Amino acid sequence: MLKNVYAPLSGGILQERVMEIISNNLANTNTTAFKEDEISFQEQEANPWPSYAFPHPPAPFKINMQELWPLKGNEMNYVTLSEIKTAHTQGPVRKTSNSTDIAIQGDGFFEVMTPFGERLTRDGGFSISNDGILITKNGAVVQGENGAISGLGGKELSILPTGEIYVGKKFIDKLKIVSFEDTKLLERLGENLWIHNGAPENLKAPSGDIAQGYLEGSNVNPMRNLTNLIIAHRSYEALQKTVKAHDDTMQNANKISEI
Structure with a gap:
């Protein structure tokens, strides 16, 4: 159950980064020749095997690989930072x-x-x-x-x-x-x-x-950045609620197991 928290958590961390970058853009709206930054994401696909040496398990050790799946690493898809790109377009x-x-x-x-x-x-x-x-x-x-x-x-x-x-x-x-x-x-x-x-x-x-x-002048587009800031803030709130929901579920599961 704990692993389910990581996907929305990774998204929330990146939305914080988005808000930092947009806030910096808006703070430099009147800065001479300032160039705004843009952020992009990419999906980090499930890739459970790299942390294990090959062959695994050892050749003489006979076991159904299905039983080892809970031990694998990244079994879920996450979101990661792709790049922070500066827009070198001409300002007014x-x-x-x-x-x-x-x-x-x-x-x-x-x-x-x-x-x-x-x-x-x-x-x-x-x-x-x-x-x-x-x-x-x-x-x-x-x-x-x-x-x-x-x-x-x-x-x-x-x-x-x-x-x-x-x-x-x-x-x-x-x-x-x-x-x-x-x-x-x-x-x-x-x-x-x-x-x-x-x-x-x-x-x-x-x-x-x-x-x-x-x-x-600065090439920052204030209206577009303000709109993106609102979207990022609402996305962050939604992801935060998702993490809280998973946390509540785990707490309830622990209480039931103790009965």
């Missing part, structure tokens, strides 16, 4: 008229240098440091094709759709934009930063244009 672009706000319209990531090495971001809410260097909100140095983008103090800053940066009429550098064939190889690090865990062969030529004076 809004105008800020700030010369250091930059949005990528299309494919690609800005490359920035942090104390822990090179990282990637779509958040183009940049600023200019006291040393005339283009930096992120957290102080990471925005990278150009020749390294750190410096010499930005003083005159008017202009950035072309190709990513070329000018101060007045002087060419400074070109923004380093990187793009990937498979975005599943990108890992979220927090603070709107990503790291690429794939091989260099996963890189491809970026196809996005640069828009100065604009920022990309």
Whole structure:
């Protein structure tokens, strides 16, 4: 009887995970260039044999295998986590008229240098440091094709759709934009930063244009996420009641056996 609890229990645990992910999506509805996560499940089919060495039972030991079935492992189907996938779709672009706000319209990531090495971001809410260097909100140095983008103090800053940066009429550098064939190889690090865990062969030529004076918004769909949150919460409640029902049944069975 105890085994019957595990199937709804596995579903309840995953519904908790769903609610965590959706809550994080909703909390970042207004975060610049945030990309929402999606979760998917898969059925873990009954597979009772892997925990037993072969041959089992030993060859000289003669027994009907039917009598060993209660000793087997996973006799029931369960639900398990398949993957947590990030939706790298374009978020809405809004105008800020700030010369250091930059949005990528299309494919690609800005490359920035942090104390822990090179990282990637779509958040183009940049600023200019006291040393005339283009930096992120957290102080990471925005990278150009020749390294750190410096010499930005003083005159008017202009950035072309190709990513070329000018101060007045002087060419400074070109923004380093990187793009990937498979975005599943990108890992979220927090603070709107990503790291690429794939091989260099996963890189491809970026196809996005640069828009100065604009920022990309979050791609979270609040209505869809709220609906999914309600569904997950109700599913969790139903599974919780199922586990409670099995528990009550086992308690009653134990009371009867004691009589």
